[in-house]
Amino acid sequence: MTILVTGANGQLGCWLRLAASGSAAGPAAGSAAASLTAAKNQFSADGTTPSHAAADQFLFTDIAELSEESAAMLRRLGGEAVDLSTVRLDVTDLSAVRELVRRERVQAVVNCAGFTNVDAAESQPELAELLNVTAPENLALAMREAGGLLVHVSTDYIFGARVYDTSIGEEQPGAPTGVYGLTKLRGEEAIRRVGCRHVILRTAWLFSEFGRNFVRTMLRLTAERPQVKVVDDQRGTPTYAGDLAAVILQILTAAESAALSAPDASAPAADSANVFNFTNAGECTWYEFACAIAEAAGRTACEILPCRSDEFPSPVRRPAYSVLDKSKIRAALGLAIPAWRDSLRKCLKSIL
Numbered sequence: 001m002t003i004l005v006t007g008a009n010g011q012l013g014c015w016l017r018l019a020a021s022g023s024a025a026g027p028a029a030g031s032a033a034a035s036l037t038a039a040k041n042q043f044s045a046d047g048t049t050p051s052h053a054a055a056d057q058f059l060f061t062d063i064a065e066l067s068e069e070s071a072a073m074l075r076r077l078g079g080e081a082v083d084l085s086t087v088r089l090d091v092t093d094l095s096a097v098r099e100l101v102r103r104e105r106v107q108a109v110v111n112c113a114g115f116t117n118v119d120a121a122e123s124q125p126e127l128a129e130l131l132n133v134t135a136p137e138n139l140a141l142a143m144r145e146a147g148g149l150l151v152h153v154s155t156d157y158i159f160g161a162r163v164y165d166t167s168i169g170e171e172q173p174g175a176p177t178g179v180y181g182l183t184k185l186r187g188e189e190a191i192r193r194v195g196c197r198h199v200i201l202r203t204a205w206l207f208s209e210f211g212r213n214f215v216r217t218m219l220r221l222t223a224e225r226p227q228v229k230v231v232d233d234q235r236g237t238p239t240y241a242g243d244l245a246a247v248i249l250q251i252l253t254a255a256e257s258a259a260l261s262a263p264d265a266s267a268p269a270a271d272s273a274n275v276f277n278f279t280n281a282g283e284c285t286w287y288e289f290a291c292a293i294a295e296a297a298g299r300t301a302c303e304i305l306p307c308r309s310d311e312f313p314s315p316v317r318r319p320a321y322s323v324l325d326k327s328k329i330r331a332a333l334g335l336a337i338p339a340w341r342d343s344l345r346k347c348l349k350s351i352l
C-alpha cells in the first residue's frame with residue numbers, strides 16, 4: 001500500500017524515514033518489509049513478518065525542503081537506504097491533499113505535521129488552528145473518500161487543566177490550558193466527526209536526534225553554561241521518536257490486518273475507541289530528565305538546578321502531571337515498551 005507521511009522533515013517524520021528504510025532497530029536493511037519486521041521484533045514477542053509489507057511504499061511530504069543538518073543525520077543513522085526526498089504538500093490545502101491522495105492512490109496517512117511550538121501558538125492562534133484542526137480534518141476527508149486509514153499524532157497537552165495523581169487513560173476527557181492543547185484536542189474531534197478509519201496516537205515529550213527538542217537544547221546549554229535551571233514541578237514521560245515511529249509501523253500493520261482498526265463510522269463507539277497512548281516507560285520531571293541527559297553525556301562541569309515553573313515566565317500553563325497510561329496499546333500490540341532512560345542512551349549515542 002502507499003503510505004503518505006506529512007511533516008516528514010520534523011523529528012517524528014525523520015524517524016519514520018529511518019523506520020521505513022529498515023533502520024528502526026539497527027543498521028539499515030533497505031526495505032519497508034525489513035522495518036516492519038524490525039518494529040515487530042523490537043516490541044513484540046510475535047516476530048512474524050506481515051505478508052503485505054514488501055509492497056508498502058512511503059511518500060514523504062512536508063511544506064519545505066529537508067534541512068541539510070537533518071539529511072546528514074539521516075545518512076549517518078540509516079546510510080544510503082534512507083529516502084531523503086520530500087514531496088511538497090501543505091496539509092492546510094484541502095485540494096492539494098485530495099489531489100495527491102488520488103494521484104498516488106494513497107491508502108494510509110501518518111500525520112506528523114503540526115503547529116508544535118507551544119508558546120508561539122498563544123500569539124498565532126489562527127495558524128495553530130489551521131495546522132492542528134483544519135489539517136487533520138483535511139486528511140480525514142481525503143482518507144474517507146479513499147477508504148484509507150489516518151494515523152494522527154496527538155499530545156498530553158490536552159490534559160493541562162486538571163490535577164491527576166495517576167496515569168491518564170484514553171477515556172479521560174481532554175482539559176487543555178492553552179491554544180496548542182486546545183487545537184490538538186479539536187483536531188482529534190474533527191477526525192472523529194469526519195468519521196474516516198483512524199487511529200489517534202497520543203504521545204508526550206518527544207526527543208530525537210533531529211530538530212528542536214529538550215535533549216538537543218540541554219546538550220547545548222550544558223556545554224555553554226556553568227549552571228542551568230530546570231523545572232522540577234512538571235511530571236511526564238520522555239518519548240524517543242525512534243520508538244514512536246516503530247510503533248506507528250506496527251499500527252499500520254495491525255490496522256491493515258484488522259487487529260487494530262477503526263470501527264465502521266456509522267457504528268456507535270466511545271470517543272476513545274480509536275485513541276491510544278504511547279510514550280516510553282517510566283516517568284520523571286524535566287529536571288530529572290536534564291540530569292539524566294547531562295550524566296549520560298558526561299557534562300559534569302555544568303550544575304543542573306531544580307526550580308519551579310513560575311520562575312520561567314510563559315504564556316501557557318503546562319500540565320503538572322501528564323503521565324499517559326499505556327496499557328491499552330501494550331495489550332493491543334503486545335508491546336514491551338522501552339524505558340525512557342534506555343532510549344535516551346541510544347539517542348545520545350547517535351548524537352555524540
Ligand SMILES: NC(=O)c1ccc[n+]([C@@H]2O[C@H](COP(=O)([O-])OP(=O)(O)OC[C@H]3O[C@@H](n4cnc5c(N)ncnc54)[C@H](OP(=O)(O)O)[C@@H]3O)[C@@H](O)[C@H]2O)c1
Pocket residue numbers: 006007008009010011012013061062063064089090091092111112113114115116131153154155156184203204205206207211212
Ligand atoms: N514535540 C513534542 O514534544 C510532541 C509531544 C507530543 C505530541 N507531539 C505531536 O507529534 C507530532 C510530531 O511532532 P514533531 O515534534 O515531530 O513535530 P515537528 O518536528 O515540529 O515537525 C512538524 C513538521 O510539520 C511541518 N509543517 C509545518 N507546516 C506545515 C504545513 N502547512 N504542511 C505540511 N507540513 C507542515 C514542519 O515544517 P516547519 O518546521 O518548516 O514548520 C515540520 O517539518 C505533532 O503532531 C505534535 O503535535 C509532539
